Amino acid sequence: MRSVFRFKQFEVDQGTCAMKINTDGVLLGGSTYFPEARRILDVGTGTGVIALMLAQSHPHAYIDAVEIDDAAYQQADINFQKSDFAERLKVFLGSFADLQPELAYDLIVSNPPFYTNSLHNPDTRKRLAKHTDMLFFEKLLSFVSRYLTDNGQFKLIIPAALADEEIAPILSDYKLYVQDEIAISSFSKELPMRKIWGIGKKEVPLKTTVLHIYTERGIYSADYKTLLKPYFLAF
Numbered sequence: 001m002r003s004v005f006r007f008k009q010f011e012v013d014q015g016t017c018a019m020k021i022n023t024d025g026v027l028l029g030g031s032t033y034f035p036e037a038r039r040i041l042d043v044g045t046g047t048g049v050i051a052l053m054l055a056q057s058h059p060h061a062y063i064d065a066v067e068i069d070d071a072a073y074q075q076a077d078i079n080f081q082k083s084d085f086a087e088r089l090k091v092f093l094g095s096f097a098d099l100q101p102e103l104a105y106d107l108i109v110s111n112p113p114f115y116t117n118s119l120h121n122p123d124t125r126k127r128l129a130k131h132t133d134m135l136f137f138e139k140l141l142s143f144v145s146r147y148l149t150d151n152g153q154f155k156l157i158i159p160a161a162l163a164d165e166e167i168a169p170i171l172s173d174y175k176l177y178v179q180d181e182i183a184i185s186s187f188s189k190e191l192p193m194r195k196i197w198g199i200g201k202k203e204v205p206l207k208t209t210v211l212h213i214y215t216e217r218g219i220y221s222a223d224y225k226t227l228l229k230p231y232f233l234a235f
Contacts, residue, residue: 029053048076
């Protein structure tokens with residue numbers, strides 16, 4: 001995999017990051033648009049790609065990012081500083097749970113680790129990036145409940161089964177509600193493998209859409225291309 005991934009308005013060097021740019025991340029970044037947002041937080045920024053995508057699509061917003069892995073933090077900082085959005089981007093080293101922002105965020109996003117109840121990866125850094133348990137999500141939802149504005153949204157991408165079976169039952173404990181959902185599958189005849197949830201503090205009618213990544217093997221769907229056309233050179 002090449003070290004530098006070039007987008008239309010920025011580039012991302014991912015050479016030192018344990019978790020590289022992936023489909024989940026760009027789908028979350030490409031599908032997230034919250035025009036009212038002026039303060040945004042990217043939890044677990046990795047290479048910084050989602051934060052950079054949001055800086056492009058939200059030109060009036062300031063974006064904070066937090067990353068627990070030191071090498072990824074340093075890489076994200078370099079990627080931010082090299083971008084045209086540098087003055088609106090800031091990355092912090094450490095856990096989101098240690099953040100104590102003075103002001104709440106209008107938009108919080110996360111492409112979190114989600115290998116719950118699975119074997120730990122023997123590579124320490126990949127294990128940190130990929131493996132978690134429900135305690136992580138409980139801490140994350142508690143953070144969101146505290147630091148999300150009343151009219152804001154928390155956007156995350158997670159496996160469909162994890163969303164429905166483990167996350168949905170505990171949302172009400174934090175007075176949070178799923179407001180919109182994108183169900184993502186590789187092909188039209190397959191069940192969703194991922195869900196992107198927009199979660200907020202107000203209970204509203206759920207808006208659900210579907211996204212198929214491919215029309216056939218190796219051929220991206222029109223919806224996928226439209227979603228990422230503002231960012232990908234190939235589209």
